Amino acid sequence: MKLVFAGTPEVAVPALDALLASGRHEVAAVVTRPDAPAGRGRRLVASPVAQRAEEAGIEVLKPARPRDEEFLARLREIAPDCCPVVAYGALLPKVALDIPARGWVNLHFSLLPAWRGAAPVQHSLMSGDEVTGASTFLIEEGLDSGPVYGVVTEDIRPTDTSGDLLTRLAFAGAGLLAATMDGIEDGALHAVPQPVEGITLAPKIQVEDAHVDFAAPAMRVDRVVRGCTPAPGAWTVFRGERLKLIQVAPLPDRTDLAPGELSVGKNNVYAGTGSHAVELLWVQPQGKKPMKAADWARGVRIAAGERLGA
Numbered sequence: 012m013k014l015v016f017a018g019t020p021e022v023a024v025p026a027l028d029a030l031l032a033s034g035r036h037e038v039a040a041v042v043t044r045p046d047a048p049a050g051r052g053r054r055l056v057a058s059p060v061a062q063r064a065e066e067a068g069i070e071v072l073k074p075a076r077p078r079d080e081e082f083l084a085r086l087r088e089i090a091p092d093c094c095p096v097v098a099y100g101a102l103l104p105k106v107a108l109d110i111p112a113r114g115w116v117n118l119h120f121s122l123l124p125a126w127r128g129a130a131p132v133q134h135s136l137m138s139g140d141e142v143t144g145a146s147t148f149l150i151e152e153g154l155d156s157g158p159v160y161g162v163v164t165e166d167i168r169p170t171d172t173s174g175d176l177l178t179r180l181a182f183a184g185a186g187l188l189a190a191t192m193d194g195i196e197d198g199a200l201h202a203v204p205q206p207v208e209g210i211t212l213a214p215k216i217q218v219e220d221a222h223v224d225f226a227a228p229a230m231r232v233d234r235v236v237r238g239c240t241p242a243p244g245a246w247t248v249f250r251g252e253r254l255k256l257i258q259v260a261p262l263p264d265r266t267d268l269a270p271g272e273l274s275v276g277k278n279n280v281y282a283g284t285g286s287h288a289v290e291l292l293w294v295q296p297q298g299k300k301p302m303k304a305a306d307w308a309r310g311v312r313i314a315a316g317e318r319l320g321a
Contacts, residue, residue: 012092012113012196015072017042021059022181023097026118029185030095031067036192039089040070042077044100078104086110093195095188096150105152113195115150118188120180121213122146122162124205127155128213132180133173135213137238139230141167143176145184147191149202154212158202160194163187172240216243223247225271225320228286229261244295247271247319250311254319257293257301271318273308280304282319 014036016027030038041064046055057065064071074082083106093113096103108115121131123146128134135143144164151157163183167176194200221239223232223246236256239245245256259282268274268283275281280291291304296311 015040015091015094017099018060018097019044019058019100025181025185026097029189042072045073118184124210126213129215131213133238158204160191172237174241221245226285229284252297255295259289262288271320275308280308
């Protein structure tokens with residue numbers, strides 16, 4: 012089939028690579044978000060997908076909005092059979108959805124109908140799921156509600172962050188998307204409507220959602236930290252300034268600390284929660300680089316009774 016691939020961040024690159032390597036399909040063009048400011052100088056930088064496409068010599072389309080007539084006209088000229096999508100980042104209007112003969116097929120990082128929305132991996136981790144996965148489905152006008160072509164599952168490991176899990180799903184999902192394109196071309200694969208039961212929503216994680224409440228149980232604290240790492244970054248407050256929490260470890264045997272209360276050993280830092288303590292392993296003070304929590308504690312000289320989250 013002739014394909015136009017739509018995607019933007021690094022997590023979409025493995026899927027583009029899989030389609031380029033498949034040998035069965037022609038990736039005629041790539042659609043991605045416009046260049047965005049990045050780095051200290053805030054220079055405009057092309058998306059990871061755009062950079063990979065340019066390396067491969069593929070035409071790159073960067074519409075400000077996917078309903079722009081110039082973009083739609085070019086898409087009609089290319090006349091793709093199908094448009095595979097991975098984390099493109101913009102809502103596709105019906106006028107665009109109607110152009111490819113076999114529609115737009117999205118790779119979504121959850122087992123639909125669970126976790127429809129922008130942040131499925133983060134919500135899956137924060138909710139304590141033991142298994143997640145990726146799904147390919149035919150895009151319709153509803154939010155991730157289209158019929159499903161295929162799924163792949165992935166176990167969630169006890170120390171997984173959203174970054175860890177998303178990396179594994181990006182590669183597993185790349186194979187699924189390539190196989191889905193093959194199945195559509197062969198006529199052997201047909202999309203199945205999603206069940207009406209089990210629908211959960213995964214809206215974008217806001218900075219306030221990443222605020223760690225130490226009155227919550229230790230398991231919840233751990234899930235929020237892992238689910239919000241690397242972005243947007245779990246955080247608390249210490250001495251009136253934000254402290255990012257990069258890694259913690261629940262300690263079921265220690266229950267002597269009040270919520271947020273800190274205890275410092277020779278090479279360890281502990282904080283109380285609503286159940287048992289957690290050990291702080293890696294933190295990032297405001298305006299500084301990530302560091303081991305023990306090094307941070309030595310630098311700030313924590314006094315007896317000081318707490319996080321005040």
